[in-house]
Every structure is written in structure tokens, then in C-alpha cells.
Amino acid sequence: MGFGASIKGWTVVDGEDGPSMCAVSLKTAVRAGARPQVLAVSEQASAGGDTDAAALRDLMERVDHGLPTLVTLARTRYRLRVMPEPAVPQREMSASLQWSLSAESDGLFEDVNLAWMRIPTEEQLPARPRQLYAVMTPKAWLTGRLAVWRQAGLRPKVVDIRETALRNIAAAHERPGEGLALVAVDADGVGMVFTHQGSLYLDRYIEQPLAELQVADPATRVRLHERIALQLLRSIDVVGRSYPFMPVTRVVVAPAPEAVGLIEFLTTQLPLKVEPLDLNQVFDLTKVPALAQSPALQARCVVPLGAALRSAKVAA
């Protein structure tokens, strides 16, 4: 599913059908030991809807056209499921998964584009039944979006999801042997991914509109923060029991669009180390000072930046 080492980088577009679009160009082909270099960042307000090709065209004019294009879908445009891995050859995996999904959902998943990735436990837990992540998006919708993207001059080679983008960021921060939790706040909620050796083992998403946090009184805000912290602790507990080989000892919190005090709350309340995500540790931001200086822009671009790491070899 990858594109190998011949890819020099990516231009990633995120939220192209939402109120705010963001595009980044990342050069991943850098000398050994160097960080991938962010070449351009652009954010574009959009009227929303599925046909705002003009805004998308404007956005693309401000990033690198020479790099292959990747699009990350909004969370509402796909479904991510953990499933038992069918005992079939790899070439038959997609068909088998599709068959399993259609059998259990009465045809709901018949007309979807499907991709999958393993949850690797065969080395550490060889007796455990294997599982994988299956990702689905409606084929008809994606076909329609491809037409709109072509109209805007956008011809993506890859359509990716947010969880793997966050996984790539977390993987770049991992230390050998540890399990890492990455928490990212966006306008609609709080996403969490738990990774080990670069692979995604668990994901959670708490629907919590940022607007509610912003306007909440202190008591309500504490209650909302406790809800997030509780979910995080439960997830860490699940990881500890399901994957004992990857103890989660750190939580990394990505920049938030607004200062809502989440990282401060988690730092004081959780019994493990909580750190802010420093994009400078992963990316060379010298060409994009606006990104380096704006936590809000970083919060908006953390998903496309993570998606652009798909062909990069990075080490924290």
C-alpha cells in the first residue's frame, strides 16, 4: 500500500469538504539524520459543501504542485473497524473482509472502497488471534469527490485517514519499546491513538465540540476535561491488558486550536507523564515560520503533516 522510496514528499490536503481546508507540502527525501522539511503550508476558509472547487483550487496554488498529492478524509467520511484477520492469502484479504462485512451488516458495506492494516501481535503474542483495522468509505461518494478534485486540478494518488496520520506523528515521537498515546483536539472532538513501533494498536475519538469547551464555565470545563481524562485512562488500561508488551508511559498532547487547558488538566490529573507535542522535533519548519509560531495553525495542520510522513523515515 506504500509508494516506496522513490517518493520525494507529499502535498497533503485536509478538510477539503469542510469549513476549513489546510494543505501542506512536505519534503521527505532528506539526508540521513535530517528532519522532513515542510515546504509550504496554507489554510483556506471554505463555504463548505461538496462542490467548493474554486476554494480548493486557490488552496492548491499556494503549495507545491510538483509533489504527489494525498487527501485525508474527514472523520465522518469513513469508518474504521477492528476485525479478526481472515485466514486467507494477502491478495484475497480485501475481498474476504468485504464479504465478512457485508455478511454481518446485511449489505451495508457492499459498495465501499476498503483498505486494511494489521495490528501486529504475532511476535509478542503468537497465540492471540490476529486482528486488523479495516477502513471503508462509500465508493459512490469517493467517486463523486474524485470528479470534484479533478475539476479543481487535484489528482490525488492516495486517500488516507486521520488515525494513520496521527499514528505517523506518534511513531516519530516513540522511544524504543514504549507504547505512546497521542491526544489531538480538533473542532469536533478529541482523538487518541496508541502506538508501538510505529503501528497503530488502539484508537478512540470523543465527540466534544471545541465550542462547548470554549464557552463552558470552569466547573463544566473541569467535568468535560475529566470525561476526556477518564476515557484516556480507560484506553490506557485496555492497551495494558490487551497488549502487555507495550506499556503506555507517556501521553503526548498535540497543539489545540484554542487554549482550553486540556494539557494542564491531564498533566495534573494523570498518573503518567504528559508532554506537549513539539512539531519541531519531527519537522524542519524553517521554511514555514508562520507554522512554527502558531499553535493554532499547528493544530489545524497536524493531520496533514502526519499523513505526509507516510514515506519518511524519521526518528525522534
Add this chain to the structure above:
Amino acid sequence: MKTPVTHINLLQRAAPVHTVAWSLAALVAATAIGGSFYGTQLRGRAQEAMRQRDEVAQQLKEVQARMAVQTGEQAKSAQAIALRKELDALQPQAQAAQALIDAVRRAQGGQTDEFARALTAMTGLNEPGLWLTALTVSAGGKRLELQGEAASGASVLRYARRANDSLQPLTLRLDSLELQPAAGATAPGAGTGAVSFRLY
């Protein structure tokens, strides 16, 4: 050992179905191209073979025509040779006939009727290798004398027997024969056995 990280791409189509379809399409296309190419080569070879066949047939016709011409010429040549041989063979008889004509001229003062009858009887005879040099009718047509040369004595004897058969209606008969070796081999084909004779 670190497991390779898998990346997601939802743009992937139903690869196995398309792979099979494209493979089949490629196979069909390759078969069609190959068949077309092979067919073209086959047609080319067939056309070349037909052209060579026509050329060989044309060459055969030409050779047959030349052979027919040569056969005709050979036939003409063979016919000419045969005619020449026949002429050579008739030459002694022509000489004999000339001798008879001369003899007739010399005998114009004698009995013409008897001489004519005797001459008619003699001209009906033909003995290969024998020719007459003189024919004399005397005694009022009662006596006939023939002189000539022959390749052998046997031919003279055969001629004498046949002459008597012819002269029988004229009440003439040649009873005497004188043979002697020929002085010169005047007769064509005369060998060492050539003789001159006198029949009377």
C-alpha cells in the same frame, strides 16, 4: 524485529477483480496480436509459395515449349537424314535406270515392241545391291541378255530367279550366268564380294 508499517490508501480499487479482468484483456489482446501476426506471416508464406509455384509452372511451360521446338527440329533433322539415306540407296537404281535408257537409245533400230516388253518386265524387278549396266534384246525378241554388277553372287542368283519369273509370260528365259569378281567397286556398299555378271 520491527514490523513494517502498513499505510492506508482508499483509492485502491477492487484489485483482484480488475487484475483478472485486465489480465484476461491483455491475454486476449496478446492472442489477437499474435494470431494476427502469425496469420500475416502464414498468408505471406502462402502467397510466396503460390508465387514460387506459379514461377515454377511458368518455367516448366517454357522448358516444355523449348523441348517441343527442339524435338521438332530433331524430327526434321532425322527426317532429312532418312531422306538422304534413301536417296543414297536409290542412287544405284537411278544409275541402272539411266543405263536402261541408254540401252534403249542404242537399240532404237531393233524390234521396239519386244524390247519394250522385255524392258517393262525388267523394270519391275528390284534387287538391293544389284544394278544393270546393259540390256540387249536380239533375235527378234527371242533372246535377252543382261549385264550388270552386284554386291554379291547371291544377289545375282536371286535376281536371275525373279527375272525368269517375270519373263515367263514373254516365253523368254535366262539360262546362262557368267560371274566374275568386279574390276572396280562401282556399286555403293560393294565390298570384297562384289561381282560383275552376265545373264542370257
